[in-house]
């Protein structure tokens with residue numbers, strides 16, 4: 001028997017005996033679990049329990065695709081990924097009564113943009129934020145990870161008051177870091193948003209894990225009223 005064959009058999013026997021070979025595990029599996037262990041993540045599945053949001057229709061005005069369905073699918077898949085990293089994830093309806101004074105380590109409201117021929121994502125936090133520097137870090141993580149995973153460009157010119165003065169921002173506890181994300185356009189980004197929701201969800205999950213990691217690494221707190229300057 002050659003030496004290589006001997007080691008191969010020894011490895012198989014070790015596996016059968018249930019011995020955990022150090023090289024048989026994904027290198028970062030343990031870190032991922034610890035990374036978000038017990039961290040409280042809140043997701044709003046945009047328009048859920050309220051309306052359909054933006055829609056795509058055919059020439060006969062039949063609805064072909066609703067924003068609410070896209071948001072729900074991505075929220076569900078992102079929640080699964082975050083739970084796999086150890087996070088304690090809750091998905092909320094658009095006007096969920098549990099949002100009142102909600103305390104969480106991060107809240108992200110997941111929406112998608114209208115059915116027009118445009119492409120790109122955008123995110124915003126509350127105009128009257130008590131913790132703008134912290135919430136800016138959510139946006140930074142989205143620019144880093146969501147953009148990389150989805151390949152979408154930012155589309156910042158269409159950030160509206162509906163985003164910066166989003167109703168949930170006024171309801172949650174002011175110390176809960178929160179942002180709203182428009183995943184992309186139902187029109188121009190339809191293939192990605194419907195056929196590759198797994199990828200979109202990973203972009204969302206990676207962005208939130210980035211923020212939680214960051215938060216642990218550098219727990220800077222901005223007192224209300226303190227300058228938000230650089």
Ligand SMILES: [Zn+2]
Pocket residue numbers: 046047053054067111112
């Ligand atoms: Zn929406």
